[in-house]
Amino acid sequence: MKKFNKVLIANRGEIAIRIIRACQELGIHTVAIYAQEDKLSLFRTKADEAYLITGTNGPVEAYLDMDKIITLAKKKEVDAIHPGYGFLAENPLFAKRCEEEGIVFIGPTHEMMEKMGDKIQSKIVAKSVKVPTIPGVEKPITSDSEALEFAQKAGYPIILKAAAGGGGRGMRIVRDEKDLLKEFHSATSEATKAFGDGTIFVEKYLEEPKHIEVQILGDNHGNVVHLFERDCSIQRRHQKIVEFTPSLSINEEQRQAICKDAIKLAKEVNYRNAGTIEFLVDKKGDHYFIEMNPRIQVEHTVTELVTGIDLVQSQILIAQGLPLDSEEIGISSQASIETRGTAIQCRITTEDPNNHFMPDTGRLDVYRTGSGFGIRLDGGNGFTGAVITPYYDSLLVKSTSFSRNFEDARRKALRALKEMTIEGVQTNKDFLINVLQHPTFIEGNCDTKFIDDHPELFE
Numbered sequence: 001m002k003k004f005n006k007v008l009i010a011n012r013g014e015i016a017i018r019i020i021r022a023c024q025e026l027g028i029h030t031v032a033i034y035a036q037e038d039k040l041s042l043f044r045t046k047a048d049e050a051y052l053i054t055g056t057n058g059p060v061e062a063y064l065d066m067d068k069i070i071t072l073a074k075k076k077e078v079d080a081i082h083p084g085y086g087f088l089a090e091n092p093l094f095a096k097r098c099e100e101e102g103i104v105f106i107g108p109t110h111e112m113m114e115k116m117g118d119k120i121q122s123k124i125v126a127k128s129v130k131v132p133t134i135p136g137v138e139k140p141i142t143s144d145s146e147a148l149e150f151a152q153k154a155g156y157p158i159i160l161k162a163a164a165g166g167g168g169r170g171m172r173i174v175r176d177e178k179d180l181l182k183e184f185h186s187a188t189s190e191a192t193k194a195f196g197d198g199t200i201f202v203e204k205y206l207e208e209p210k211h212i213e214v215q216i217l218g219d220n221h222g223n224v225v226h227l228f229e230r231d232c233s234i235q236r237r238h239q240k241i242v243e244f245t246p247s248l249s250i251n252e253e254q255r256q257a258i259c260k261d262a263i264k265l266a267k268e269v270n271y272r273n274a275g276t277i278e279f280l281v282d283k284k285g286d287h288y289f290i291e292m293n294p295r296i297q298v299e300h301t302v303t304e305l306v307t308g309i310d311l312v313q314s315q316i317l318i319a320q321g322l323p324l325d326s327e328e329i330g331i332s333s334q335a336s337i338e339t340r341g342t343a344i345q346c347r348i349t350t351e352d353p354n355n356h357f358m359p360d361t362g363r364l365d366v367y368r369t370g371s372g373f374g375i376r377l378d379g380g381n382g383f384t385g386a387v388i389t390p391y392y393d394s395l396l397v398k399s400t401s402f403s404r405n406f407e408d409a410r411r412k413a414l415r416a417l418k419e420m421t422i423e424g425v426q427t428n429k430d431f432l433i434n435v436l437q438h439p440t441f442i443e444g445n446c447d448t449k450f451i452d453d454h455p456e457l458f459e
């Protein structure tokens, strides 16, 4: 067990800043990497050291170039690499390469990632431990006729999904036979483009489910705990926009059952570090495992606020080899994890809701955020004068409210959004305000079709 002196952050934007902050609080020296296009980005200035990754092809490649990142890590004598989310975070080869080079990868082992990061493989694991899954094929499908065969047996609607999928891409809902061929080809080509892997599978499509996920933490000594659920049902094109905890859609018995299944799955693969086990809950209240994300997630902030546990620091300490019940991590048992109040996260993006959420770019002429009691901000590159480029994800800042109950947290979230002034670049702020004021949201009862079903949110 060796305390890390230096950690390299193989990421950018808000999550890089989040990791830098965690390291600083732990007394760990931070090394950032950046692409030429990020020369003026905030995260770079927050690290103790920052290095330009040169000679890569385009703005994204710098964060994907395993050789260059590992060479730099060795040259700067870093103990560990934190991958954040996206980029190399779910790449088993990168985790393996780090291990081979004697650099600790802050995350699960490459074997766990291979098993649980793949949607088909992880469903097989779930089935083996009797965690419910959505009826579907157990192997990739390579032709539209295989999808047709499944649909004829299971009935429409069905959903085509990329095995390597993420961010809602490579997914197509098919409601009848005449659309099958077209959708099969577009799902395959979108998956190939987005993930370099066109592997597709098919399962039944659930109408209007809730998306409920469970935060997991496991150490390197076989201990696994859950940190309860997050309700991430408010989505646009299968991408989450507002997330909160606790969910108001499930009762205590369902909550216990879902968390128990999440633990069962994590224990089956001896999971270590932070991960999220995602479920859909249908109208009858039955839950089904859909996938596992073997990494930190964008919406981890809500869990931190209600449990008081710093997930990113826990990730780092676990990677150092500390057990969950160590003084530093401080989780003596599952029963010791208690939640208090409600937290709601809103993702403010530089997208124009009135133009199909097209990303907008340019200079932020004014950037003023809402703050005050009960508001946590996790910013990316927001400051007056910052330039929003078209090269990266459009997440500008996450505003997370925390209060004693859902209604109080909702009012705080709304107040913070109304207080925010951003000029020069379009954002989804007004759209989020409409979501928070909608009667279905006020009831805490949105399902994954909520945004599609309510065009008035765009007014």
Ligand code: ADP
Pocket: 134, 159, 165, 166, 167, 168, 169, 171, 203, 204, 205, 206, 207, 209, 211, 235, 238, 239, 278, 280, 290, 291, 448
């Ligand atoms: P990604 O990895 O791209 O985020 P997920 O498998 O986590 O994809 O699914 C994202 C969202 O897509 C879910 O929250 C849900 O809204 C929708 N979805 C996925 N599978 C199904 C399904 N079988 N039935 C209904 N909706 C689904």
